[in-house]
Amino acid sequence: MNTPIDIKKKNVGSVDVFEFHGELDETNSDKTFTAIYNTIGDFTGKKIVFNLVGLKYLNSKSIGYIADIFSNIEDGNGVMYITNMTEEVKDTLELVGITSIIAITDTEEQALAAIGG
Numbered sequence: 001m002n003t004p005i006d007i008k009k010k011n012v013g014s015v016d017v018f019e020f021h022g023e024l025d026e027t028n029s030d031k032t033f034t035a036i037y038n039t040i041g042d043f044t045g046k047k048i049v050f051n052l053v054g055l056k057y058l059n060s061k062s063i064g065y066i067a068d069i070f071s072n073i074e075d076g077n078g079v080m081y082i083t084n085m086t087e088e089v090k091d092t093l094e095l096v097g098i099t100s101i102i103a104i105t106d107t108e109e110q111a112l113a114a115i116g117g
Contacts, residue, residue, distance in 0.1 A: 002027045006054075009039060015047040015115055016040065017108065021054030024062035033065040040069070043076035049111045053084035063096055070102050079103075081111035 005022035016039070024032060040046060050066065058066075066082075073080045083105045085093065093099050105111040 002031075005032055007032060007036065012049075012112055015049055015112060017049045017051055017112075019051040019053060023057040024055065025057065025059045026061065029059060029062045029065065033062070033069075036065075036069070043069075043072040043078060045076060046073050046078035046080075047115050048073055048078065048080045049108060049115070050080070050082045051084050051108045051111075052082060052086070052089055053108075055089050056086065058089060058092065060096075063093065063098060066102070067098060079115055081105055081114065083108050083111045 003023045003025050005020070005024055005028045008019040008021070010017050010019070018036060018039075040048065048069070070080050081103045082093070082098075084107060085104070090099070103111075103114065105114065
């Protein structure tokens with residue numbers, strides 16, 4: 001049985017915002033991130049925000065996917081922010097060092113302002 005995860009995507013100007021609700025684990029991370037890769041398409045010049053407002057848990061595989069997406073966006077001269085993390089998710093991402101390589105903001109609005117839509 002798959003753990004529930006819901007990803008809502010919206011466009012705010014030239015920025016793709018992915019809003020996460022649920023948990024990312026072994027049962028759903030491959031399918032979830034395959035869909036995100038397909039949605040992003042060509043990484044060149046992309047502006048992405050991962051709004052983790054409703055994400056309660058993420059496993060190491062999911063962290064690897066996030067790091068890979070960031071790497072592809074950076075290679076394509078794009079920009080990526082992570083925002084609205086719960087304390088548990090923030091602690092996990094800090095522990096593995098993601099927060100030192102990907103820009104972090106407290107709110108989606110701050111990320112959008114920093115990117116400049």
